[in-house]
Amino acid sequence: MGEVILRTNDLTVDFKVKKNIFGRPDRLSAVQSVNLEIREGEIYGLVGESGCGKTTLANAILGFVPITSGSFECFGHTIDASTKPSEWREVRKHMQTVFQDPYSSLNTRFTVWQIISEPLYIAGERDERVLRERAAALVEKVGLDYTDLDRYVFEFSGGQRQRIAIARALISDAKLIVCDEPTSALDVSVHSQICNLLLDLREEFGLTYLFISHNLSLIKHITDHMAVMYLGEVMECGKTEDIFRNPACPYTEALMSAILEVNPRSDRERIILTGEARSPINPPDLCRFVGRCPRATELCRTRPLPPPVQIGDDHMARCHLKGK
Amino acid sequence: MNVLEIKNLKVLFRTGEHFVRAVEGVDITVGEGERVAIVGESGCGKSVTSLACMRLLNTPPAYIAADALRFTAKDGTVHDLMQKPENEMLALRAEEMAMIFQDPSTFLNPVMTIGEQLDEVFIYHMNMKPKQARARSIEMMKKVGIPDPAMRAQQYPHELSGGLKQRILIAMATSCSPRLLIADEPTTALDVTIQAQILGLIRERCEKERMSLLMITHDLGVVREMAERVYVMYCGKIVETGTVDEILSAPKHPYTKALIDTIPDMEEKVDRFVQIPHNVPHPMHKPEGCYFSNRCAYCTALCRKKQPPLFDRGDGRLVRCYYQTEELWEK
Incomplete structure (x- = not known):
């Protein structure tokens, strides 16, 4: 694996939503203090449900939405909220994107x-x-x-x-390609064609992919590293293999147990989450998964989320239950 | 006894001067209390089949023909759905057969509250007074697991999430305890964790109300989760049918086999994905022989020339392939 080509430092994107024209705007926290490292030549997976901020994070890196705070380093440049358009243009040369819906x-x-x-x-x-x-x-x-x-x-x-x-x-010899759900608008029988094509092109052109998907089985096979997002926050990140073998965060576990397999080997225990994700507007300072977490304790409900904990080599998770 | 019996259903669409054959002679039966799935890619005719059963296709542009399209009601009367006048269909649709759709937000009226829309079912089909109807609506919302139903009843569709809207549609569809529930890709627009909830809810409702289920999906994982028997469709024809266990563990048609193979194994990491070459043929330019022949790895000269019939293997499995044996896969 090559050197780090993209590193985000507490990258945060907020949107302001106004209830009425006089009131103070509410803060919609789309991406909250994300720290990722993408190395040259790898495929980095970003998973999560709709509204978890995975597309916003990619858009912030591509410059489609303004960064609120934090920064990221990419191809020798540091980009933050105050970066000038000319410097942006330099960085953008190296990035391209494939969108979800080719229609x-x-x-x-x-x-x-x-x-x-x-x-x-x-x-x-x-x-x-x-x-x-x-x-x-x-x-x-x-x-x-x-x-x-x-x-x-x-x-x-x-x-x-x-x-x-x-x-x-x-065509523009970009090195980092952001693939935002590149197969989910396609027929099932052509999914594999597109995935194989992406894999072949990576070999041939030495590309790096930031691969966004909600399809966990795809992420498992295609990516080297991955991050699981929930309501704007990265809950867990690390080597794909490690996360699948040993998920540290209860949300990751629930996501994995929701995969519907065609020929399940054994009767796995299925975790069915109750309720739905809370609104991302003015979130409290707690773990964002706490309302739906089957293992939430008193600590989770009262104390702010701890910083990421090292689970293993290259494997981090943010969870009270793991912090000791 | 069969709740729904479709024999040789054909649906054509007129587009300008041409006719597109969307469904070409499909036979489907759904037994009492049975859960059946139709699986196929977009454009294979699975949704059109279900809409034809509900008589929800506009004619023209659609032209429907069938040897039989029969539905057996709760009291045992057999209805010929091809001949029913529209006013009788209206009554049948809520009380005997109901449908849930893929995208719940397009099937709710944005200018009516959730409660008003649910009340309608009880007011029109059960002749209830508005107050009584609202009480029943709230009861139904509780049954489908909506928290704080009295408050939700006063809200408008845009105030609800996709998962909640799908629950409302399920409540609406099952409120008259119909005999048959048709679910057309009910979880495709939802997140994975919500999908698990909604599939569980549909199954629970079917078991409690003893409803038959016709599930339409493109996802073999959903088939495994929900159905007992499955029909695999490709380009308007059924290519294989049998019990879910048999079909998913030992497919006999190359298309079914290829679909299953493209899903990578969860236990082992693969470097490349198994792929089916080419694309689904355009409905106006289907191949001459077997419709799958241009993408099939085992295609022969016979396949290219002559459309194979549905072979009856005698064990309740029908396969539209000349070869249909595992020996073929090993070659």
Whole structure:
């Protein structure tokens, strides 16, 4: 595993929501003090349920939403709330993203080569012949045909559209690719095609992925390290293997027991959580999972969440029950 | 005795000058108190089949034909769903057969409170007075595990989370204790931990009210969790049917086998995923022979030329494949 290419330091993103135009705005805590390290060449998984802040965290790293406090270091630059756009642009060169829904992330009025080469166009390359050639060099790598270059998006199925989106992410030689649920809008029978393609491209181009998904079995097989998020906070992070073998946080355990297996080996004990995630608006200073946690104690309900505890080599969790 | 019996159901859609064959001759039966699943990818015709049973498709653009589409009511009368006038269907839909949908937020009226929408069922189908109806609504909400039902009854759909909305739909669908519940991807829009809750709730309601369940899903894990018998559909046809145990542990059709293989084993880490090549064929351009032939690893010249019939293996399993043996997999 290579050196760390992205490190977040207490990265926090808040949104202000106003009940009415006069009142003081409420604080919606989307991402709270996240510390992650992504190493070169690895696939880093980010799991959690909808609304847990995994997409917001990725968007903050990509610069789509402003950072409230904290910072992150990436490709030799440190980015925080006060970073100037010119420095942002330097960092952004190295990052690209593949969105969840290829039906809405591709411009229907562009031909395939225009879509794929758009990042280069934005970077200043205006020669159409060069743009087309660069796009042509990539289409076959993502499993499309050379003749597809002049077609429009509506002629393609979901899986093929996602391939176009992946080619667009690769064209500017970005090193870090943020994949935000890249398979969840696709048919089951093409999931594996897209995952295998991502794995092949990582080998070939030496890419690093930040892989967001709510599909735990996918995360288990594809990622090297992972982080489990709940209501904006990272509950547990570390080597994927270790977390699956020995989940430290009760939320991770519950998530894993909710995986529906096709041919379960044994009758596992299933933890079915009661209730739903609480609102992220003005959260109290406690563990955010406390209301649904089957093992919550008096300590969890009264004391602020402790800092991350080392569970094993490269395996951290934030939980009162583990802190001793 | 069968609650629902579908024989040779065909559904066509008219798009401009062409007809798209969405469902091509499907036979499905659901027994009393039985839990049956239809599994398939988007566009395979599983939802259209269920909507045709409920007569919820607009005709035109849809054209429905069937040798039989029969539903046996609680009192034993057999209804021919193809011939029923719309006003009789309306009564049948809530009291005898009910449906829950994938995205609960699109099936609730945003300008009516939750309570008002639940009350309607009791007012229209059980001729209750509004006050009585509200009491029953709150009772139903308790049954589906909604905390603080009296307060929730006064709220509007946008104030509820997806999981709660799905619970409301389940309450609505089961409030007249129908004989058959059709659930069309009820948990696809929900989070995994909520999915576990909702599946448990549907099962519990079915057992308590002795309802039959027709579950429509693309997720084989949900099939394992919910159903006793399963129909696998591909491109508008049933490719394999049998009990869940048999099908998931020993599939006989290459498509079922491929679907199961693409799900990686949870115990061991894999480096690459098993993949099915190519894409689902466009409904206007289905292959000439077997519809799966262009993606099948075991395809022969015969498969490409002639559509295989559903072979009856005699043990209650039907398979639409010429070969249907495990020897094939080993080659």
